[in-house]
Amino acid sequence: MRFKALDLNLLVALDVLLDEQSVTRAAERLNVSQPAMSAALSRLREYFGEPLFVLHGKRMIPTAAALRMQLPLKELLQDVDVLVTETTHFDPATSDRRFRIATSDFLLAVVFPALAQRLHKIAPGITMDCIQPSELTTQLMDQGELDLFITPEQQVSPDHPAELLFEERYVVVGWAGNPMFSGGKITEEDFFRAGHVVVEIGRQARTSFAETHLRTSNQERRIEMKVSSFLIAPEMVVNTMKLTVMHQRLARLFANRLEIAIAEVPFDFPAMREMIQYHQTRVNDTGLRWLIDEIKQLG
Amino acid sequence: MRFKALDLNLLVALDVLLDEQSVTRAAERLNVSQPAMSAALSRLREYFGEPLFVLHGKRMIPTAAALRMQLPLKELLQDVDVLVTETTHFDPATSDRRFRIATSDFLLAVVFPALAQRLHKIAPGITMDCIQPSELTTQLMDQGELDLFITPEQQVSPDHPAELLFEERYVVVGWAGNPMFSGGKITEEDFFRAGHVVVEIGRQARTSFAETHLRTSNQERRIEMKVSSFLIAPEMVVNTMKLTVMHQRLARLFANRLEIAIAEVPFDFPAMREMIQYHQTRVNDTGLRWLIDEIKQLG
DNA sequence: CAAATCCAGTGCTTTGAAACGCATCGCTAA
DNA sequence: TTAGCGATGCGTTTCAAAGCACTGGATTTG
Numbered sequence: 122m123r124f125k126a127l128d129l130n131l132l133v134a135l136d137v138l139l140d141e142q143s144v145t146r147a148a149e150r151l152n153v154s155q156p157a158m159s160a161a162l163s164r165l166r167e168y169f170g171e172p173l174f175v176l177h178g179k180r181m182i183p184t185a186a187a188l189r190m191q192l193p194l195k196e197l198l199q200d201v202d203v204l205v206t207e208t209t210h211f212d213p214a215t216s217d218r219r220f221r222i223a224t225s226d227f228l229l230a231v232v233f234p235a236l237a238q239r240l241h242k243i244a245p246g247i248t249m250d251c252i253q254p255s256e257l258t259t260q261l262m263d264q265g266e267l268d269l270f271i272t273p274e275q276q277v278s279p280d281h282p283a284e285l286l287f288e289e290r291y292v293v294v295g296w297a298g299n300p301m302f303s304g305g306k307i308t309e310e311d312f313f314r315a316g317h318v319v320v321e322i323g324r325q326a327r328t329s330f331a332e333t334h335l336r337t338s339n340q341e342r343r344i345e346m347k348v349s350s351f352l353i354a355p356e357m358v359v360n361t362m363k364l365t366v367m368h369q370r371l372a373r374l375f376a377n378r379l380e381i382a383i384a385e386v387p388f389d390f391p392a393m394r395e396m397i398q399y400h401q402t403r404v405n406d407t408g409l410r411w412l413i414d415e416i417k418q419l420g
Numbered sequence: 421m422r423f424k425a426l427d428l429n430l431l432v433a434l435d436v437l438l439d440e441q442s443v444t445r446a447a448e449r450l451n452v453s454q455p456a457m458s459a460a461l462s463r464l465r466e467y468f469g470e471p472l473f474v475l476h477g478k479r480m481i482p483t484a485a486a487l488r489m490q491l492p493l494k495e496l497l498q499d500v501d502v503l504v505t506e507t508t509h510f511d512p513a514t515s516d517r518r519f520r521i522a523t524s525d526f527l528l529a530v531v532f533p534a535l536a537q538r539l540h541k542i543a544p545g546i547t548m549d550c551i552q553p554s555e556l557t558t559q560l561m562d563q564g565e566l567d568l569f570i571t572p573e574q575q576v577s578p579d580h581p582a583e584l585l586f587e588e589r590y591v592v593v594g595w596a597g598n599p600m601f602s603g604g605k606i607t608e609e610d611f612f613r614a615g616h617v618v619v620e621i622g623r624q625a626r627t628s629f630a631e632t633h634l635r636t637s638n639q640e641r642r643i644e645m646k647v648s649s650f651l652i653a654p655e656m657v658v659n660t661m662k663l664t665v666m667h668q669r670l671a672r673l674f675a676n677r678l679e680i681a682i683a684e685v686p687f688d689f690p691a692m693r694e695m696i697q698y699h700q701t702r703v704n705d706t707g708l709r710w711l712i713d714e715i716k717q718l719g
Numbered sequence: 720c721a722a723a724t725c726c727a728g729t730g731c732t733t734t735g736a737a738a739c740g741c742a743t744c745g746c747t748a749a
Numbered sequence: 750t751t752a753g754c755g756a757t758g759c760g761t762t763t764c765a766a767a768g769c770a771c772t773g774g775a776t777t778t779g
Binding site: 153154156157160161164176177178179 | 737738739740741746747748
C-alpha cells in the first residue's frame with residue numbers, strides 16, 4: 122500500500138525539514154521527538170540515496186537535490202490540501218477544523234463576538250486563529266497559510282476571489298462633553314479646527330481607510346495622537362476636545378460604554394467596502410463557504 | 421507526522437479503488453489482502469465523512485465526491501512520481517527500477533539483446549517491460565505509464581521531447597537462391613515484378629515506415645503476403661522468389677541465420693529516422709537519462 | 720427454487736514499524 | 750569551556766494495519 126515503496130507521509134516531514142532546516146525544530150513543529158524526526162530524515166535519505174541535508178556547523182544545509190524539491194513539494198502538499206478539504210464532508214456540529222483569519226481589530230470587535238457566540242452553539246469544535254493584517258498577509262494567503270482575509274477593498278489581493286462583506290460608513294466621534302456636538306452634528310469648520318486621533322497600524326504606517334481618504338483631501342488637520350488600534354481611539358477622545366473618525370458600528374458599540382458623542386462627517390465621505398477574501402484554490406471548500414456565509418449573516 | 425491527520429498513503433489506495441471500482445481487485449493490485457483494502461476504504465470513509473463508494477449489486481459505484489477526486493488525484497500522484505524519481509539518486513549497479521518501453525520488434529531484435537547483455541553486467545537489478553506500440557501508446561505516454569517510446573519520426577507525439585536515436589537505411593531482401601540477386605544488386609524492374617512480403621502491425625493496419633513510403637510512390641507492387649512482425653518477413657522469402665524491404669541492420673542480423681540475399685533498394689529510398697521519446701515531465705530524471713544514453717550507444 | 724458464486728464487510732488475533740525516553744557521542748560555534 | 754545540535758543505540762511501548770476466517774447480501778446458474 123505504498124507509493125513506489127515510499128511512505129508518502131515522509132514527504133510532510135521533508136517539507137517541514139526544508140522549512141526549518143533543523144531537525145529539532147522540525148520535530149517540535151510536528152510534535153514528535155527529536156530522535157523520531159532524525160529517524161524520519163534517515164529514512165528519507167535511504168529512499169533517495171542522497172544526504173538531503175549536510176551538517177555544517179550548527180546548520181543543516183540542504184543539498185541541491187533537496188532544494189530542488191522544496192517548491193514542488195510545497196505545491197504538492199498544497200494540492201493535497203485542496204483536494205482533501207474540498208471533498209471532506211463538512212459538518213459544523215462535529216468539525217474540529219481550525220480557521221486562520223486575518224482581520225482588523227475593528228471587525229474583531231464588531232462581528233467576532235457575535236460570531237464566537239454563534240459558533241459556540243452550532244459548531245463548538247471549531248477554532249479560529251485571528252491575526253493582524255500586515256505586509257505579509259498577502260504572502261501568507263498565496264502560500265495557503267490563511268483561510269480568510271477580511272479587508273477594505275483597497276487592500277484585496279487581485280489574485281484571489283473577494284466578496285463584499287458589508288459597506289461601512291464613517292462617523293466623527295468625540296467626547297460627549299464636547300460642545301461641538303451640542304447640535305447633534307458638527308460643522309466642517311469645527312472638524313478641521315479640532316485635534317485628531319488617528320489610527321496607524323504596524324511600523325510601515327499602514328493607514329486606515331479613513332485616514333488614507335482624509336489625507337488625499339486638501340484640508341489640513343492637526344493630528345494630536347496616533348494609536349495602533351481602532352479600539353483605543355475612542356478612549357482617547359473622552360474628557361478632551363479631540364475628535365476621531367471611525368467606523369459607525371464601532372462607534373455605536375462604544376457609545377454604550379464611553380461618554381462619547383457621534384456625529385456624521387460634515388462633508389462628503391465615502392463608505393468603506395469591507396471585503397472577504399479566500400485562496401483561489403478554495404472555491405469549492407464547503408467548510409470555508411459555510412464560515413463565510415456565517416460571517417456575512419452577522420456582517 | 422501526518423498531513424492534517426490523513427495518512428497520505430491512503431491516497432494511493434483511493435486512486436487504485438477509483439481505477440478498479442472493486443475492493444478485491446484493488447487489493448490484488450496493491451498486493452494486500454481484501455480485508456486490508458476494505459479497512460483502508462473504511463479509513464478513507466471516516467476521514468472524508470463520505471461513503472465514497474456505494475455497493476450496488478456487484479459493483480462499487482463511486483459517489484460524486486469520489487469521482488470529483490479521480491482526476492486531480494491521478495495528477496497529484498503523477499506529480500509525486502516526478503518529484504520523487506527526479507531526485508532519487510540513480511545508481512545503475514544497485515537500482516531495481518523497472519522501465520516501461522514501447523518499441524517495435526525490429527528494435528527489440530537489433531539493439532535490445534546487446535542492451536540486455538550490457539545491463540546484466542552494469543545494472544543487474546534493472547528490469548524492462550517492452551510493449552508493442554499501438555494506437556494507445558501516445559495515450560499511455562501522456563498518462564506517464566510509459567518511460568520510453570522508440571518510434572520512427574513520423575509517429576512521435578508532438579507533446580513530448582524526442583531525440584534521434586539513429587538513422588536506418590532500408591534494403592531489399594530475398595532468398596539467396598533467387599537469381600535476381602546474382603549480380604549483388606537487383607534492378608528496379610525485377611523489384612516491381614516480384615511478389616512482396618510486407619509487414620503490417622495491429623488491426624488498424626499500422627503500416628511500417630517502408631510500406632508507407634512505397635505506397636506513396638506511383639509504381640504498383642504485388643503484395644503476396646502480409647505478416648505482423650518484422651522478424652517473420654525474412655523467413656517468408658526463403659525458398660521463394662518473394663522480396664521484402666526491411667531495415668538494413670535487421671537484414672544483416674538474419675543474413676547469418678537464413679539463406680537470404682541483401683541488395684540495395686534499386687531506386688531512391690529515404691532513410692528512416694528512429695526517435696526516442698520520453699514524457700515531458702521527465703526531463704530531469706537521471707535514471708531515464710542514463711538508460712537513453714545506454715540505448716543510444718548501442719543504436 | 721435451491722445451489723453455487725461472488726464480493727464487501729466484520730471480528731479477532733498478530734505483527735511490525737515507528738515513536739518514546741533516555742543516554743551518549745562527536746562536532747561546532749560562541 | 751560550555752552550550753547546542755544531530756546522530757545513534759537500546760529497550761520498551763503502542764497502535765495502526767495486516768492477515769485469517771467468517772458472515773451476509775446479491776447475482777447467476779443448474
